[in-house]
Amino acid sequence: MLVESEKKMDETDGPLCPEKGIGAMKAVDIDAFRLADMGYAQDMTRNFSTLSILGISFTLTSSWFGFSVSLVTGLSSGGTVVSVWVIPLMAFISGAVAVTLSELASSMPNAGGQYFWTTQLAPKKYANGLAFLCGWVSWVAAIFTTASSALGLGTLLVGVWQLTHPDFVPQAWHSVVGYLVANLFCSLFNCVGQLLPTIATVSMYISLVSFLVVLITVPATSGSYSDPKFVFATFTNSTGWSSSRLAFLVGLINPNWLFVCLDAATHMAEEVKSPEKIIPKAIMSTVAVGFITSWVFCLVMFFSITDLEALLTTSTGVPILELFYQSLKSRIGAAVLGALILATGFRCQVASQTW
Template identity: 25%
Template sequence: MTADAIPEEDGRRSASVVFKAQADGLASAEDAEVLAGLGYKQELRRNFTMIEVFGLAFSIMGLLPSIASTLTYSLPAGPVGLVWGWFVPSLFIFFVGLAMADLASAMPTSGGLYFWSHYFASPNTRNALSFLVGYSNTLGLIGGLCSIDYGFSLMLLSVVVIARDGEWEPSRGVIYAVFLACILCHGVLASTLSKVMGKLQTVFVVANFVLIAATVIALPIGRADQRNDAAFIFGKVDNLTTWPAGWTFMLSWLSPIWTIGAFDSCVHISEEAANATRAVPYGILMSIGSCWIFGWIIVIVIAACMSPDVSSILGSAYGQPMAQIYYDALGKRGALGFMILMFIVQFLMGLSIVVAASRQTWAFSRDGALPFSSFFRPISKTFGYIPLRAVWGCVFLGAVLGLLSLIDSAAASALFSLGVAGNNVAWGTPIFCRLVWGEHKFKPGPFYTGKFSKPIGWIAIVFMVFGTLLAMFPTGGPNPTVGTMNYTCVISVALWGGSLAYYYIDARKWFTGPRTTLDADELSKDQQDALRDEGTTIEGIKPSSISGGGEESSPVVITKSQDNQPRD
């Protein structure tokens, strides 16, 4: 149910919805009205400004730590893979952001991706696709949380390795212990700092830029007599894999694909953003654009200041190629200092993605799609109108999934790849549904790309399909061993196949897409008619309450029993 289903004369939502949101200090009248048009009450407090929405996405991307963590993808192609392997795919990622921004401005809700998929898809596919997108997005975000916190544990422990001159190597158990302590700490902070979480995003952005500026200044000074020339930076091609050189360059695209992958967090914070129809789309584009530009500056500086012997960087005894680059330029103390700054910023990334993941989890629970939805659904007023149970649900699941890191690095990498493959499906499906089935239903918001909207959407879809396939290739070569195999295809197919199997075996009996949380007396007649046509559920309200007639005049929808569980 969306605002465009309601004629202009019925555009004013019930005063009780708007006034209650204002009285509780949750939202402005405009934001509460837009959300009511999508069928939802205002339940979260809108603490985030446009800059803070941008800050959430940018801090999750954690530009320099993410580049450092993904050098193993870009450096095998040499400086060309590092520099141009960043610039070119970042352009295509910006197209994805533009396509998502169009939808986010028109329909800003925390569960945006699966909500849009359901609204734009054909009647025969909408429930299944919405279910698939919701699970892909939820588990993709939790996989991203695991990846960030696992990267934090490696960076923190690399400081110990550098301090011991490379003569100590952490066991998998030690790595997991640091990971577990980190993710639990994130749960505590995400629970207790909710009232200032928006303002903290500005602090996190500043911390990111301090690290970027310090690196961009320090590395050229430290390598003043050994800097590489422009021909090396922009034209030197290497191939440290057994793939053809051209495909090794394509695999270098995985660095920006992994790094610039959190812009959908702006969508998930929609119901906590002031002036969401503008703040969310601009937050998406500002975060991608900043990473594109400043990331390119960073990789150029790295290419200028790194050792020409790329294999020695990738085989560093310190466990992190970036640690070796810092060490070569700044010595032991300089490397220690920058790696400490690096893991601090990485820690802040993890805190921000807990916020984003919990909002998606809460939104999906609000629509009754997750196991134990009635448990995760409540909002905690005590802790500042946040989905407290959803926060800890994400933390707990992340801690359990992180146990795969105890097996080996290949298993951990496969799990964390959900952040690419799972999210690409979640991002691409609503765009595809809009272009193929729902273009006639799309009513632009304040941000709109106009006549370029359709070609932008198709470019985005083609790129995401390619990026998903790219993420499934073994990065070392075409004949991987058990230890070097990329198991992304196994994990991703299990996620998508499992989600669809769950839907067709059981969930199709009760999942009918997004549920309206407004009461019947808060709906205009045209909203009621649109709900009836869409088959959208209203919490606690039977079909006859909204049909304006008998139950025969309305399709079967899911209602809730006294125990708040879905039933036919």
């Protein structure tokens, strides 16, 4: 079908675009013809580049941001040892998922992603029903992921405020208000589609710069460091469950959250040229960069812990802020580093809503 479409395009190139020639017309419309072979019309504008698609994917995943926000669960459910050893495992599993997504995106680049592939690959008798179910599951996953990210931002906002106002006592409803503010603010950026490619690219750079600043500042200002046994071989169960196995399973939330939304780039297939090449690159690069940043960040932060109990019982409700305070010995300095995480988080939320 694709070959036939390309032949038809060759035949009509001259009359349609005589001043540009066949090569230019083919470069512009080959993606539209490919989409037409799948039964879809080209409605979206292909204004995303390779870098901006990678920016959307990486910013949405933001593994080091995910580690920072979900650290409260990881530390109480297994301590440092779970994150240190499970992050490489989750990266390997996510890599396998990414390879599969990349192969499908290369073969059938379509914004529908999983539900479209299901219609093409499932037995014809069950294809429509399975695709319908797959589409709803994907949509619900996107909703919960966006809500989860917004709640993390809301909690972090309240934590930064408490850090700079020690007499303030956070309540549950404060985090809900922060959740609503973060969600509403980030939704404004998605009201202007033309800005999204630029926002995605800038967001990726801001995330990487913020990562480097935090990565260098915390160990440089920390007065003492944890011993390797604490980081690599100390299991902590502060969940209230008597079973360490159950605590371990709960603790998997922290490293697992670092690699969510790997399919985000696949849903941008109709907004980038040559998606069969660019989308797989974005997916695989997201896993690679996510693993490197999150694991290095994890090790550096854990070696900088001087008082684990203080992190678990911090009045901010956000252990990473207490860790910053332990290292810098300054509430303002810790709040500044917290603001860098917030900056990354807001851009993650924008990308999640775009997804």
